Amino acid sequence: MNLLRREFFARSAHEVAPDLIGVTLLVDGVGGRIVEVEAYDQDDPASHSFRGQTLRNAVMFGPAGHAYVYRSYGIHWCLNVVCAERGRAEAVLIRALEPQHGLEAMWSRRGVQAERSLCSGPGKLCQALGVTGAHDGLPLDEPPFELRARTEAPTIVTGTRIGLTRAADRPWRYGLAGSPYLSRRF
């Protein structure tokens, strides 16, 4: 599956999510391989698209393969990949990655921390990679974004999603087995 093709993302978020584990995500050359994601679909009370289109979530309604960036708790930014299309607004939340490229930029943006905490959470990851609302709606196959296909098939673990109050029992969290860069252990 060619990551630069829109067809990769024009599938259900439940198919795309595990396929993103191990994929390298860069923003202006800063990033690493994705180790944790969550899927959200339109029949999902926890999804921003559940109640229909608004100004904030408009990007979720397509086209696929673009970044949906929203502000969380008034402070943090969170990065999603838009999936599906044809009115089915789905997305995959990028929750954690393994810092591999541009470590100096990450350190300066995040402040002095343990390396494992540079990108171990959706808000941390956006801060480390410099993702903000200015990236909302931008295609992921063009600069400043870059995606690189994985070279090995990862061992994937699943679990329930983090931090939800609604639909908290759905096992739509995916992670790279054994990675020390997860936001939480599975």
Place this chain on the structure above:
DNA sequence: ACCGCGATGCACT
């Protein structure tokens, strides 16, 4: 280890 809380923007009731 876990628990509580404050910071802060914005969609929604």
Place this chain on the structure above:
DNA sequence: GTGCATCGCGGTG
């Protein structure tokens, strides 16, 4: 006014 797809800090076991 309330609740959140969060994080970091400070308290207690």
